[in-house]
Amino acid sequence: MTQAVGHRIGPRRRLAIDVFATVNLVGTLVKYLGLGALFPVAVALWYGEPIWPFVAAGAITCGFGFALERATAGGAARVGVREGFLVVSATWLLAAGFASLPYLFAGGNQLGHPVDAYFEGMSGFTTTGASVVTDYDALSRSIDLWRAFTQWLGGMGIIVLAIAVLPRLRVGGRQLMESELPGPEVAQLAERIRSTARLLWMLYVGLTALETLSLASLGWLGVDDKMTPFEALSHAFTTMPTGGFSTQANSIEAFSAAAQWIIVVFMILAGANFALMYRGFVRRRPKVFLRDEEFRLYLALAFVASLVLTAQVWGYGIAEGEAAVRSGVFQTVSIMTTTGYASADFAVWPALALLSLFALMFVGGSAGSTGGSIKVVRHLLLGKVLRRELDQTVSPEVVMPVRLNGAPVDERTLRAIASFTLLYVGIWAVGAAVLAIDSALSGVDLGTLDALGTSATALGNVGPGFGITGPMGSFAPLGDVSKITLIGLMWAGRLEIVPVVVLLTRHYWRL
Amino acid sequence: MKVFLIGAGQVGSTVVEALHHDHELTVMDNEPSRLTAIAERYDVATFEGDGTSRRDLSRAGVGDASLVIACTSRDEVNLVAGMFARREAQGATTVIRTSNVEYVELWRGGQLDVDFVVSSELETAHAISRIIGVPAARQTDVFADGQVQIVEFDVEEGASQDVTGVPLRDARIPGDSKIAAIIRTPETTLPGGDDVINAGDRIVVIGSPQAAKAWSSLLWPESGIVRDVVVFGAGRVGSAIARVLLDQGIGVRMIEASSEQARRAAEAFPKARVFNSTGIDPDFLERERIGQAQAGIFAMRDDAKNQYAASLAKVHGIPFTIAIAHEAVSVAAFEQAGIDVSVNPRGVTAEEIVRFAHDPRTKQVAMLEGNRYEVLDVTTRDSSRYIGTQFRDMPVHGALIGAIVRNGTAIFPHGDDVLQVGDRVIVFTEAANVPWVVEAL
Missing domain, CATH: 3.40.50.720 (NAD(P)-binding Rossmann-like Domain)
Structure with a gap:
């Protein structure tokens, strides 16, 4: 006897992801993110500037998040690995929108246009530091600090922050964190992912405070008159996330040599692995730095590139002595860690220096840092994979696990790294092509190297490009198509491409 | 007991x-x-x-x-x-x-x-590492924390004239060593000064590890120090062998047919070069110059495979082959096939276990030639009638004292040395004589 089971089989489901749960979680995240507007409100009150743009932005964001949450309430709020990609990608799109609201309301001619405002917002949260601002003096202090603050929030990651403070993300947080934290895998600092997120954020806050104090003390000691506490905080907010927004039109060039050296030190820290720094500094085990292969390579690359750049700057007579060394080191560290500050207008440097900087845009910081781009550890492992390939060409049977710090690395991870790098290069090339075509059509003066550099700088979350988008230039002259392309590149680059690109595959959505 | x-x-x-x-x-x-x-x-x-x-x-x-x-x-x-x-x-x-x-x-x-844990894998690995250290040896064992080594050699044509073909009293025997026995099937001699070692004999030597190496190069002049070994099979036994050899600074290449096990071995031994191959693929053996290795160790799970792979490796030029014989009967088959040394893990384990069954005075034994001969490590009693006897006056029937351990240090006694109370005596004897030898000391 068989029973009819037809009535138990429900209707065919077509979607492979739980949209309700996803939207619900995104709503929650956006709702709390809106509270971030309280900071610029306080700043505006302090300086006696209008607070309504920030109040409105915060209210709209909280309201929107709340509405999303309510509209999808009641479902089984189970967010799995699949939904995680969409949650992270969507949250970052909305976060950039939130960041752009004050620009829309109070940005005037410079930032008031929706595409420009969104560009600036995306550049902020993704810690890129590319800007459409042309007249920095016209920006109010609260807008200045809002730009810096968005970078600071985006640096360690808004979802990492949410995991650290929101009880809702106690479960399933790991996948979300992996999508957001840069690098092939997340280092565990504690048993609970939540504690790990908290420790990372605490270290981040601590380093930011230390940098603010270091810079501000230059002003107090009279070493650097321009370095007021306001400037110190603004720049600490954009150094630690390797952001690169500055309150000054000529970026860090506006400040003294001492300030520049302090910023170099903190850029190096910001581009190092935070989990490693936690073990080294907080747990007082300095040997971990020496033992970490990625950290050693990171410093070695920075050192060699600094030498090359210094030699160029000095050799071409752009600067001499300490100034040449400072330019070489500063620019190397700034571009390599994807911060994007400038201590000189490198766009006018000789071709070899430009090519060095161009190459550095593809290096990036360490895994688990706030830096963007490909990251040192991926280069390290790819190099090892290539060496193994050569060995296996000669001896096909040889079995050689690729090791990182002595431990064998999973083959799947290696494949993921190879495909990440391929995707990265492919997307960079496509982005550059779109920029070149759009610029040619709309009569913007963007040369070949400029188009390639601008695409790389956006995808790597660096900031300045070459030519008109160079460190002392602005992204404002670019056409809207170019700007939207760059927004997409920054977004994909910050999330390390995969969470964004999987959304384009059919089987992500459909069963 | x-x-x-x-x-x-x-x-x-x-x-x-x-x-x-x-x-x-x-x-x-x-x-x-x-x-x-x-x-x-x-x-x-x-x-x-x-x-x-x-x-x-x-x-x-x-x-x-x-x-x-x-x-x-x-x-x-x-x-x-x-x-x-x-x-x-x-x-x-x-x-x-x-x-x-x-x-x-x-x-x-x-x-x-x-009280004691005995691991077949570890005992086998140590046995093999001792053989690698003395490549001419058929079998070797160590006593007194490695200070005394007992080695069984096959004497072949081409051995040095210093020790073969001349009466032993005229032979230049390496210092700190003694010939315990000359085994010339079917009889065994506990040798005196008139005896002569000839090609085809099998001899048992007791001496310091340096002396054992010196004997090895006398009997096998062309063999040097082993630096390059290929281990076939990366299972438990093969991995234990590789670990012990790598710890001694010997270069190890490993060949394993299962890709999963090969991967695990490669992860466990960063210093070894691991290949995923059956070990009997002639192209592979040729390409990787496996024949250039100084020694091959065959530690695969199947005795038949070990025997075939060892023979093939010999064809490719590996001069010295050691094979694991999981079945006791394979030892004889391997010998027939021309494999230089066979090690039976269960035999090695049993030998290790048997050591614990002896009189508490008896520290350790080794068994040679199947179980025909034993080497004992006996602590002398106060009441032993040989206390105070010079070694030249010791009786020479059926047992030979190769070394004594006094206050933790090994001494290789000469004729005028005297046995003292509390000495540990390393003595070689036929298995049948063990009870009275222990009794006499």
């Missing part, structure tokens, strides 16, 4: 064979056919039961034993049996066999409540 043995497999029956003469044995196993086979051959008590059952152990009389040996092929059974034996037989010495090196490390760290 009452000995209680759990496990009547290959190791167990080898232990029974070595111990049944002098001790009262009870053998326990859960497989009646094995017990029957043992009972038919030896005069021992058998008991069918489960080694992991405390009730079975108790009923079989484990409480009366003064030595409990758990040597089944399963680690878990041996561990549990060893644990229960501790409770049942308070004063007894417990010995367990394991195939997991981790348990040996735990035991060394005092984390396992048994």
Whole structure:
């Protein structure tokens, strides 16, 4: 006897992801993110500037998040690995929108246009530091600090922050964190992912405070008159996330040599692995730095590139002595860690220096840092994979696990790294092509190297490009198509491409 | 002594064979056919039961034993049996066999409540590493924390004229060593000054490790120090061998047919070069110049494969082959096939276990030529009639003193040295003579 089971089989489901749960979680995240507007409100009150743009932005964001949450309430709020990609990608799109609201309301001619405002917002949260601002003096202090603050929030990651403070993300947080934290895998600092997120954020806050104090003390000691506490905080907010927004039109060039050296030190820290720094500094085990292969390579690359750049700057007579060394080191560290500050207008440097900087845009910081781009550890492992390939060409049977710090690395991870790098290069090339075509059509003066550099700088979350988008230039002259392309590149680059690109595959959505 | 043995497999029956003469044995196993086979051959008590059952152990009389040996092929059974034996037989010495090196490390760290842990893999690896150190040796063993080595050599054509073809009193024998026996089938000589070593003989030498190496190069002038070894098979035995050899700074290449095991070996041994190959693919052997290696060790799971791979490796030019013989009978087959040295892990394990059954005065034994000869490490008693006797006056029938250990240091005695109370004597003798040799000292 068989029973009819037809009535138990429900209707065919077509979607492979739980949209309700996803939207619900995104709503929650956006709702709390809106509270971030309280900071610029306080700043505006302090300086006696209008607070309504920030109040409105915060209210709209909280309201929107709340509405999303309510509209999808009641479902089984189970967010799995699949939904995680969409949650992270969507949250970052909305976060950039939130960041752009004050620009829309109070940005005037410079930032008031929706595409420009969104560009600036995306550049902020993704810690890129590319800007459409042309007249920095016209920006109010609260807008200045809002730009810096968005970078600071985006640096360690808004979802990492949410995991650290929101009880809702106690479960399933790991996948979300992996999508957001840069690098092939997340280092565990504690048993609970939540504690790990908290420790990372605490270290981040601590380093930011230390940098603010270091810079501000230059002003107090009279070493650097321009370095007021306001400037110190603004720049600490954009150094630690390797952001690169500055309150000054000529970026860090506006400040003294001492300030520049302090910023170099903190850029190096910001581009190092935070989990490693936690073990080294907080747990007082300095040997971990020496033992970490990625950290050693990171410093070695920075050192060699600094030498090359210094030699160029000095050799071409752009600067001499300490100034040449400072330019070489500063620019190397700034571009390599994807911060994007400038201590000189490198766009006018000789071709070899430009090519060095161009190459550095593809290096990036360490895994688990706030830096963007490909990251040192991926280069390290790819190099090892290539060496193994050569060995296996000669001896096909040889079995050689690729090791990182002595431990064998999973083959799947290696494949993921190879495909990440391929995707990265492919997307960079496509982005550059779109920029070149759009610029040619709309009569913007963007040369070949400029188009390639601008695409790389956006995808790597660096900031300045070459030519008109160079460190002392602005992204404002670019056409809207170019700007939207760059927004997409920054977004994909910050999330390390995969969470964004999987959304384009059919089987992500459909069963 | 009452000995209680759990496990009547290959190791167990080898232990029974070595111990049944002098001790009262009870053998326990859960497989009646094995017990029957043992009972038919030896005069021992058998008991069918489960080694992991405390009730079975108790009923079989484990409480009366003064030595409990758990040597089944399963680690878990041996561990549990060893644990229960501790409770049942308070004063007894417990010995367990394991195939997991981790348990040996735990035991060394005092984390396992048994007296001794013997690992087939580790014993095999050490046996092979000793052979690699003395490449001309058929078999070797060490005593007194490695200060005294006993080596069995085959004397071949081309051996140095310093020691062959001349009466021993005229031979230039390496210092700190003694020839314990010349085995010329079917008879064995405990040699005197008139005896001559000839090609085709098999000799047993007792001496310092340096002397053993010197003998090796005298008897096998073309063999140097081994620096490049290929291990075929990266299973438990192969991995244990690789680990021991790598620790000695010897270069190791490993060949493993299973890709999963090859990967694990490559992860475990960063210094070794691991290949995923059957080891019998001529193209592979040629391409990787396997024939250039100084020695090949065949530690695959299947004796037939070991034998074939070893023969093929010889064809490709490996001069020295050592093969693992999982079945005792394979030792003879390997010898027929021209493999230089065969090691039977179960035999090695049984030998190690048997050491614990001896008189407390007797520290360690080695067995040579099957079980025909034994080497004992005996502490002299106050009442021994040989105390104060010069070595030249010692009787020379059936036993030979190769070395003495005095205050922890090995001495290779000359004719005018005198035996003292408390000396540990390393003595070579025929197995049948063991009781009276121990008695006399």
